[in-house]
């Protein structure tokens with residue numbers, strides 16, 4: 001490492017946990033970042049600044065005005081420019097010792113493998129489920145560790161997958177949700193700071209994986225709520241077959257599915273013993289619901305403590321997928337009868 005380079009990183013090289021050895025691991029590392037948006041920008045900035053030697057950026061989008069409050073690699077002069085090469089240019093200015101490759105393309109089944117093969121760590125800063133599953137599946141098939149992050153409203157999630165024989169994304173969420181069940185930032189908004197924070201956590205996990213430092217989020221999901229300053233860590237269990245969410249899942253389901261007709265008949269006389277829970281996002285609940293309370297699936301583990309025990313709980317969502325996950329999770333963590341509305345709201349409307 002050149003003198004100028006070691007001077008640049010001197011404050012982190014001072015840390016005994018990093019030292020020259022850690023810095024040289026960072027320099028040798030080849031890290032691919034999917035998406036140069038809200039999460040991607042802070043990830044890329046901190047990785048480049050820290051001296052990660054080889055960084056790939058995949059993004060097919062251009063910079064738009066509504067990106068600028070959170071995609072802090074870009075400024076007003078960059079509007080309309082392609083994100084991947086623009087990000088690469090900025091990062092080269094930030095740290096000329098880092099080799100940056102930009103892939104101005106949409107990551108898809110026919111190009112993922114060829115790109116991923118050249119990297120030893122992948123960080124997913126994308127914003128959609130088809131890409132997340134593609135990234136995960138490609139990492140699994142090539143044996144590449146994956147840093148996962150996602151944000152919604154004031155909450156973010158971070159995990160490390162496929163690392164040291166740990167679980168993968170499908171062990172947490174086996175299948176993608178239905179397309180019309182998926183909220184995103186352009187529909188419901190996001191405070192610019194949230195992807196900044198979560199992106200930095202992702203970059204931090206990446207550096208820990210590269211330098212083999214501390215305890216990573218492998219086998220764990222860190223959920224951060226920035227509105228209430230809450231941090232929770234959930235265990236993720238590795239599954240070989242039919243994986244479902246969170247820990248303590250067994251092969252035998254201890255919840256029942258109820259069809260729309262039975263539900264409608266029962267709903268008219270629902271006693272206080274019943275608790276109806278909509279596990280979709282707040283916006284969807286406000287737009288249309290079947291009554292009851294709204295507890296989005298991703299915050300259910302935090303909310304269990306507020307649910308009185310001994311109730312019969314009926315979960316519902318749009319199509320019956322998320323409510324099944326909720327019921328499955330709940331049945332292992334709650335004393336009471338658990339149901340999921342088969343086919344969700346859609347089955348009632350039909």
Ligand SMILES: Nc1ncnc2c1ncn2[C@@H]1O[C@H](COP(=O)(O)OP(=O)(O)OP(=O)(O)O)[C@@H](O)[C@H]1O
Nearest residue numbers: 035036037038058059060061106107126127131186
């Ligand atoms: N399959 C993919 N291939 C390449 N880039 C992708 C893919 N999926 C997502 N991305 C990129 O990931 C980034 C995600 O950024 P972010 O979540 O901030 O959303 P955005 O699309 O930039 O903003 P908005 O939704 O407000 O228009 C985007 O720049 C997007 O182009």
